[in-house]
Amino acid sequence: MDLNYTPEELAFADEVRQWVRANLPPETRERVLHHKRLGKEEQVEWQRRLHAHGWGAPRWPKEYGGPGWNSVQQHLFDEVLSEEGAPQALPFGLSMIGPVLMAFGSQKQKDYYLPRILRQDDWWCQGFSEPGSGSDLASLRMKAELDGDEWVLNGQKTWTTLGQYANMIFLLARTDPAAKKQQGISMLLADMSTPGITIRPIITIDGEHEVNEVFFDNVRVPKDHIVGAPGMGWSYAKFLLSHERTNIARIGRSKSELTRLKKIATEETVDGVPLIQTPGFREKIAAVEIELMALELTNLRMIAAERAGQAPGAEANMLKIKGSEIQQTLTELMMEAVGPYALPFNPEAREPGWHGEPIGPEYAAPLGPDYFNYRKVTIYGGSNEIQRNILAKAVLGL
Amino acid sequence: MDFSLSDTQQMLRDTAARLIRERYGFEARAKILASADGFSRELWATFAELGLLGVELAEEHGGIGGTFQDLAIVLEAFGRGMVVEPYIPTVVLGAGLLRAAGSDAQKAELLPRLAEGKLFLAFAHGEPKSRYSLTHVTTTARGGADGYTLDGAKAVVLGGDCADYLIVSARTAGKPDAQDGLSLFLVERGAPGLKIRGYPTVDGTRAAEVTLQGVRVPRSALMGPEGGAFPFIQQASDRGIAALCSEAVGNMQALNEVTLDYLKTRTQFGVPIGSFQVLQHHMVDMYIAHEQAKSMAILAAGRADSTDAPARTKAMSAAKVQIGRSGRFIGQWAIQLHGGIGTTMEYNAGHYFKRLTSIDRTFGDADFHLTRFATSDAA
Numbered sequence: 001m002d003l004n005y006t007p008e009e010l011a012f013a014d015e016v017r018q019w020v021r022a023n024l025p026p027e028t029r030e031r032v033l034h035h036k037r038l039g040k041e042e043q044v045e046w047q048r049r050l051h052a053h054g055w056g057a058p059r060w061p062k063e064y065g066g067p068g069w070n071s072v073q074q075h076l077f078d079e080v081l082s083e084e085g086a087p088q089a090l091p092f093g094l095s096m097i098g099p100v101l102m103a104f105g106s107q108k109q110k111d112y113y114l115p116r117i118l119r120q121d122d123w124w125c126q127g128f129s130e131p132g133s134g135s136d137l138a139s140l141r142m143k144a145e146l147d148g149d150e151w152v153l154n155g156q157k158t159w160t161t162l163g164q165y166a167n168m169i170f171l172l173a174r175t176d177p178a179a180k181k182q183q184g185i186s187m188l189l190a191d192m193s194t195p196g197i198t199i200r201p202i203i204t205i206d207g208e209h210e211v212n213e214v215f216f217d218n219v220r221v222p223k224d225h226i227v228g229a230p231g232m233g234w235s236y237a238k239f240l241l242s243h244e245r246t247n248i249a250r251i252g253r254s255k256s257e258l259t260r261l262k263k264i265a266t267e268e269t270v271d272g273v274p275l276i277q278t279p280g281f282r283e284k285i286a287a288v289e290i291e292l293m294a295l296e297l298t299n300l301r302m303i304a305a306e307r308a309g310q311a312p313g314a315e316a317n318m319l320k321i322k323g324s325e326i327q328q329t330l331t332e333l334m335m336e337a338v339g340p341y342a343l344p345f346n347p348e349a350r351e352p353g354w355h356g357e358p359i360g361p362e363y364a365a366p367l368g369p370d371y372f373n374y375r376k377v378t379i380y381g382g383s384n385e386i387q388r389n390i391l392a393k394a395v396l397g398l
Numbered sequence: 399m400d401f402s403l404s405d406t407q408q409m410l411r412d413t414a415a416r417l418i419r420e421r422y423g424f425e426a427r428a429k430i431l432a433s434a435d436g437f438s439r440e441l442w443a444t445f446a447e448l449g450l451l452g453v454e455l456a457e458e459h460g461g462i463g464g465t466f467q468d469l470a471i472v473l474e475a476f477g478r479g480m481v482v483e484p485y486i487p488t489v490v491l492g493a494g495l496l497r498a499a500g501s502d503a504q505k506a507e508l509l510p511r512l513a514e515g516k517l518f519l520a521f522a523h524g525e526p527k528s529r530y531s532l533t534h535v536t537t538t539a540r541g542g543a544d545g546y547t548l549d550g551a552k553a554v555v556l557g558g559d560c561a562d563y564l565i566v567s568a569r570t571a572g573k574p575d576a577q578d579g580l581s582l583f584l585v586e587r588g589a590p591g592l593k594i595r596g597y598p599t600v601d602g603t604r605a606a607e608v609t610l611q612g613v614r615v616p617r618s619a620l621m622g623p624e625g626g627a628f629p630f631i632q633q634a635s636d637r638g639i640a641a642l643c644s645e646a647v648g649n650m651q652a653l654n655e656v657t658l659d660y661l662k663t664r665t666q667f668g669v670p671i672g673s674f675q676v677l678q679h680h681m682v683d684m685y686i687a688h689e690q691a692k693s694m695a696i697l698a699a700g701r702a703d704s705t706d707a708p709a710r711t712k713a714m715s716a717a718k719v720q721i722g723r724s725g726r727f728i729g730q731w732a733i734q735l736h737g738g739i740g741t742t743m744e745y746n747a748g749h750y751f752k753r754l755t756s757i758d759r760t761f762g763d764a765d766f767h768l769t770r771f772a773t774s775d776a777a
Contacts, residue, residue: 001400001401001402001403001404001407001467001696001699001700002399002400002700003399003696003697003700003701004399005399006399009399072399279769279772282772282773283768283769283772285772286719286768286769286771286772287719287768289716289771290694290716290719290720290768290771291690291720293694293697293716294690294691294693294694294716294720295690295693297693297694297696297697298689298690298692298693300399300401301401301692301693301696304399304400304401304402305401308402315689318682318685318686318689321686322686322690385679388678388679388682388683389675389678389679391682391685392675392678392679392681392682395685396658396678396681396682396685397658397662398658398661398662398672398673398678398681
């Protein structure tokens, strides 16, 4: 039992830090750390730099272009990138459809799509949820019918994150209307520029355009755009969600957000005393800091179990539950910290290149909106109630 | 980063687990509680035979030279069994203080006896008005070349009623809340002027109120430097916290198992009550609370013997907050999920809950440590 990183692990973290400092554009770093909007080009450029250095897909096996790191190195990599203000890696290609294609895709799909994910040639989005199918995803109604050499897609997807930037979508559709719920579902790939696809923004309560509705009206995609076997889409989707889950705790990110919270609470004052020195607020900060310490160790214990050969089971769902709760507490405390300056709604201040006069403290503009935005984290990726259902069944045997 | 157990740790885990399984069932424990001493001297002798009293002691003192992490393995198993023998007072606090502050002569005289199971110790530090403060000591020790005279009162001294020696903190100098001027003394049971009023605690262990009126001890009773005991007191408190964390984690795991089993077997409305989603979600949150507590107990055990006192103390506070919160959550919900049976003496869930509640009241509760963590200067 040794709670310290080995000298090799520390040297690895240091190497990553040095490289990021030398290669992350300062404007990008600034925008990430201050919660301003990131442009599509910035996101793509960062992924290409990482890839050119061999670090484009930290969790992929070597044969597909991953660096061959163990899980501790992957964890350190995430943590250092978060600390240094690097953009969050886009999950859609790297941790969603990529691993699914590796496990179930055709050779042709792997050869074509995987290198494109690494280079960010494709921006993928996810077509799972539908207006009538949220937590009960298997009730989805989107249809895919084989007509000659093509699938014909009809239906609607929703909550499509960053679909406005995407040129490719992976989606679940019903290919066998006669089959029972889960069995008739297949996973298909479609080019977003295919005729019949229209996209409509959904503006969330923070005023931001992050998610979309996507409509499919007689959209024709080639027959070989199916992943694996027809009717197996549900089990591929479960595989995908289990991959998403391990990184969804966002521990590295929350650690850097905690630092930001402390900075803000040091600047803000109550009767001349820094907010961080007032008993009520400093104890709220301490409480979330301790929760985060515990979660990081819980995560490291799971990583250790994984290295010892135990597959990550439904235990990992607790990382999502606690991780999302912590993220929400942090955004709430930052909003609380800034007091009445949480009120001004000034979305321009988050634009890249905006140099106007801030309303109130320079850091204030995103804090109100972020609080509203982060209500999503206990809902997406399987709501926390669904996570508890899964834990109750799979881990506790209830 | 390595969470695996060493060979010694696996051996200790198996030994302690077997002992609890075979000798510390609910009925056996109830008998022990009802006995005159409130604990079993026979089992204490077994602990000695199995080497569980000398885990951290040097070989020359009859121990195996292990670490605090080794000790934590035993404590977790004892937590499962709700062991009431004075293991923390004697082995964690008493032996720990002797090793840290005792003279060679004191160690050579007392530690081998302790390892053999023939000596009980208690740390008499807290006072009626000190609450969780480590520096609020009004007990005085006046003296000179021929010894010291101790006067004062000590409160809720864990294991105090059976102790052969008390390790008493007293002021040789300084104001009541100063760090400087504190000293430690070995006071033998039966010393004239020493009164020990033993009593049971709500969780089935035992403690004592201690008064010292003109108690004379020789100079050789002093442990460590005169006036310089604070670092040892702080270290003992931190070791106590780490020990309680490990014990609590074993307790929580057992209580969760008991509760989960109840959810699966108790039927109402014609179905097991564990089929109800609202109960499932509470149980999942209890499961998570235990995992989070376990992580922090591992941290506490790993840092308990660190010589970087500010960082160590901060880590202990973080752990104690988590243990306090998880313990309260699991304890209260375990009773609620059981319903009426959980509130009875004849069923084990309530006993686990009571011990978890006591643990939060010992060496500082969650609120106390939240403040200490928040105001710590350590990185």
